Amino acid sequence: MELVQLLTPEGERFEHPDHPLETTPEELRGLYRDMLLTRRFDAEAVTLQRQGELGLWASLLGQEAAQIGSGRATCPDDYVFPCYREHGVAWTRGVDPLNLLGMYRGVNHGGWDPDANNFHLYTIVIGPPLLHAVGYAMGMAREGADSAVLAYFGDGASSQGDVAEAFTFATVNAAPVVFFCQNNQWAISTPTSHQTRAPIHRRSAGWGFPGIHVDGNDVLACLAVTRSALERARRGEGPTLIEAHTYRMGPHATSDEPRRYRDDSERQTWEAKDPLLRLRAHLEKHGHTDAAYFEDLAQEAEQLALRVREGVRAMPDPDPAAMFRHVYVDEHAQVSEEQREYEAFQATFVQEGPQ
Amino acid sequence: MRESRQVFEKMTMVGALNGALRDALDEDPKVVVQGEDIGRLGGVFRVTDGLQHRFGKDRVVDSPLAESGIVGTAIGLALRGFRPVVEIQFDGFVFPAFNQIVTQLAKMHARSLGKVRLPVVVRIPYGGGIGAIEHHSESPEAYFMHTAGLRVASPATADDAYWMLRQAIASDDPVIFLEPKRRYWDKCEVNLTTEPAPLHKARVVRPGRDLTLAAYGPSVKLCLAAAEAGAAEGRSLEVLDLRSLSPLDTDTVEWSVRRTRRMVVVHEAPVFVGAGAEIAARVQERCFYHLEAPVLRVGGFHAPYPPSRLEEEYLPGLDRVMHAVDQAFAS
Numbered sequence: 001m002e003l004v005q006l007l008t009p010e011g012e013r014f015e016h017p018d019h020p021l022e023t024t025p026e027e028l029r030g031l032y033r034d035m036l037l038t039r040r041f042d043a044e045a046v047t048l049q050r051q052g053e054l055g056l057w058a059s060l061l062g063q064e065a066a067q068i069g070s071g072r073a074t075c076p077d078d079y080v081f082p083c084y085r086e087h088g089v090a091w092t093r094g095v096d097p098l099n100l101l102g103m104y105r106g107v108n109h110g111g112w113d114p115d116a117n118n119f120h121l122y123t124i125v126i127g128p129p130l131l132h133a134v135g136y137a138m139g140m141a142r143e144g145a146d147s148a149v150l151a152y153f154g155d156g157a158s159s160q161g162d163v164a165e166a167f168t169f170a171t172v173n174a175a176p177v178v179f180f181c182q183n184n185q186w187a188i189s190t191p192t193s194h195q196t197r198a199p200i201h202r203r204s205a206g207w208g209f210p211g212i213h214v215d216g217n218d219v220l221a222c223l224a225v226t227r228s229a230l231e232r233a234r235r236g237e238g239p240t241l242i243e244a245h246t247y248r249m250g251p252h253a254t255s256d257e258p259r260r261y262r263d264d265s266e267r268q269t270w271e272a273k274d275p276l277l278r279l280r281a282h283l284e285k286h287g288h289t290d291a292a293y294f295e296d297l298a299q300e301a302e303q304l305a306l307r308v309r310e311g312v313r314a315m316p317d318p319d320p321a322a323m324f325r326h327v328y329v330d331e332h333a334q335v336s337e338e339q340r341e342y343e344a345f346q347a348t349f350v351q352e353g354p355q
Numbered sequence: 356m357r358e359s360r361q362v363f364e365k366m367t368m369v370g371a372l373n374g375a376l377r378d379a380l381d382e383d384p385k386v387v388v389q390g391e392d393i394g395r396l397g398g399v400f401r402v403t404d405g406l407q408h409r410f411g412k413d414r415v416v417d418s419p420l421a422e423s424g425i426v427g428t429a430i431g432l433a434l435r436g437f438r439p440v441v442e443i444q445f446d447g448f449v450f451p452a453f454n455q456i457v458t459q460l461a462k463m464h465a466r467s468l469g470k471v472r473l474p475v476v477v478r479i480p481y482g483g484g485i486g487a488i489e490h491h492s493e494s495p496e497a498y499f500m501h502t503a504g505l506r507v508a509s510p511a512t513a514d515d516a517y518w519m520l521r522q523a524i525a526s527d528d529p530v531i532f533l534e535p536k537r538r539y540w541d542k543c544e545v546n547l548t549t550e551p552a553p554l555h556k557a558r559v560v561r562p563g564r565d566l567t568l569a570a571y572g573p574s575v576k577l578c579l580a581a582a583e584a585g586a587a588e589g590r591s592l593e594v595l596d597l598r599s600l601s602p603l604d605t606d607t608v609e610w611s612v613r614r615t616r617r618m619v620v621v622h623e624a625p626v627f628v629g630a631g632a633e634i635a636a637r638v639q640e641r642c643f644y645h646l647e648a649p650v651l652r653v654g655g656f657h658a659p660y661p662p663s664r665l666e667e668e669y670l671p672g673l674d675r676v677m678h679a680v681d682q683a684f685a686s
């Protein structure tokens with residue numbers, strides 16, 4: 001199956017018969033802004049990790065188009081299930097970047113209200129959230145809701161049994177769900193060729209639902225295919241699998257050393273396909289932007305970075321009592337007892353130690 | 356057994372585990388190693404560093420990202436006569452394989468009336484203290500201890516790590532091998548010629564008279580520090596490294612407690628239905644009349660492992676261990 005592409009790396013716009021997309025200059029500028037701001041706060045998070053402000057960070061560098069394009073295809077009532085690298089998708093859902101940084105700093109395990117933006121918590125364990133997404137979609141369908149679920153997973157995740165089970169439940173229930181695989185070519189040190197011999201997007205055929213292969217560095221193509229797949233889901237026609245062909249430009253996470261397992265030249269070839277550069281080329285070629293637009297945007301990006309930097313540094317360590325909170329909805333004898341013991345023990349220090 | 360004790364260079368626990376795998380791969384062509392990112396990368400902790408280069412991709416296998424698959428195919432390999440040693444990347448990721456471990460790996464020997472043997476080792480870096488993100492700091496040993504058919508062991512030092520892994524690989528039973536990741540970079544002298552003890556024997560690592568501190572894996576070092584602190588207060592604390600959690604070397608525990616008459620068990624896992632509960636129950640069954648105080652437990656809380664900024668509050672530290680020691684003497 002050919003790769004759906006609406007924008008070449010040089011910024012040339014194409015039409016695709018199956019995935020028509022009309023965009024206003026304002027929308028195009030908006031998509032560029034989304035990608036740039038996401039890239040900026042992501043870079044800030046990398047810096048904050050180096051400075052010891054975060055324990056870890058999983059950068060989305062290189063995957064901005066896949067995430068912004070697909071995320072912008074959602075409607076407010078749709079629901080998104082991310083993994084742990086979907087910072088761009090979070091952005092499109094209006095989730096404050098500071099929420100994402102809390103768990104990487106180690107002050108919480110996510111902590112945001114998933115229903116506030118219909119953006120579920122990040123899930124570190126690979127596989128489970130796809131099933132949650134299908135179940136959520138089944139619930140939507142049962143209630144007759146005119147909305148759909150967008151679930152993200154990686155090329156590595158595609159090997160998990162939970163993912164196969166998610167496909168099964170989605171197809172037999174004709175659940176309104178779109179599975180969006182960001183094939184960034186790597187799962188830590190493991191290349192996609194170690195996970196599968198056949199392209200991931202072809203897999204859905206065996207389950208009886210369509211698969212689409214899209215240029216993951218083309219924000220317009222990602223927007224178009226995800227929008228049509230979500231519409232199909234909302235019409236009650238069941239799931240779609242989208243495989244976005246993209247690249248993880250950075251290390252797996254800040255603790256990783258990619259030089260041990262991949263060649264830098266690979267990264268260089270992908271640099272030529274940079275998702276921001278191609279949209280910028282397109283915008284400039286068509287006179288949709290002027291120098292002031294980029295200057296203003298650069299300034300906005302710096303302001304965002306500053307807000308993220310200051311926000312992270314100001315994040316207090318949680319109150320130790322938080323450990324015992326929300327373990328259960330209702331009072332639980334063991335938790336209460338242990339909390340009392342813990343607090344009594346702590347109190348001995350407050351009395352004895354220097355104030 | 357009477358070989359002269361030859362002391363080799365100081366090694367980290369990572370180095371010792373790497374050496375154990377290398378020697379096992381060298382000695383037995385049926386040993387195979389598989390796991391996520393263990394080949395070219397050498398594992399996220401570098402325990403398998405260089406092994407794929409040395410033994411090839413058929414024996415040191417970068418697996419797809421699927422833990423149920425890693426353990427399930429290890430069972431199949433074992434059925435075919437191999438001795439698989441698999442790596443689960445982090446404690447919190449063993450659960451996709453839980454079904455294979457509990458319903459298959461643990462039971463097949465019994466179901467076959469002894470005809471099938473599954474010499475599979477499941478290596479799991481476990482425990483906290485490294486400032487990691489969720490699911491990377493847990494202590495799941497009780498789940499495995501509770502399952503008959505699995506042997507469960509955890510070394511505390513590099514020396515034990517080398518030998519216990521060799522012994523685990525040599526075992527014809529499946530072994531859940533829990534590696535205390537916070538001790539991965541601690542160094543000690545590793546004797547490569549003499550086994551320090553059988554796999555399932557507890558060891559007194561610091562003799563004492565007044566109280567037994569029982570621990571395993573990451574908490575042994577903590578208990579040694581507590582014994583040091585106790586000595587400064589005039590208390591003679593014995594430290595017992597349990598080493599094996601299934602089977603539990605209850606005889607050695609009993610022998611120690613009969614002398615010291617007090618015991619505190621320390622582990623990172625939650626106290627509620629943890630290893631300490633089993634040990635305390637056995638001690639009161641076997642030496643009730645020798646006890647001067649109830650057996651006390653220090654460990655994690657009945658709460659999810661907290662975000663890393665709180666882990667020092669959650670994990671047993673010197674203060675909490677000493678507090679329990681004080682309580683044992685107050686009785």
Ligand SMILES: Cc1ncc(C[n+]2csc(CCOP(=O)(O)OP(=O)(O)O)c2C)c(N)n1
Binds near residue numbers: 124158184391
């Ligand atoms: C069940 C499980 N096993 C192992 C891991 C450790 N781990 C974290 S990310 C990762 C690779 C994921 O690759 P992929 O699905 O391609 O996503 P990407 O990181 O490329 O976004 C692994 C093995 C995990 N988080 N969960």
Ligand SMILES: [Mg+2]
Binds near residue numbers: 154156185186188
């Ligand atoms: Mg990937």
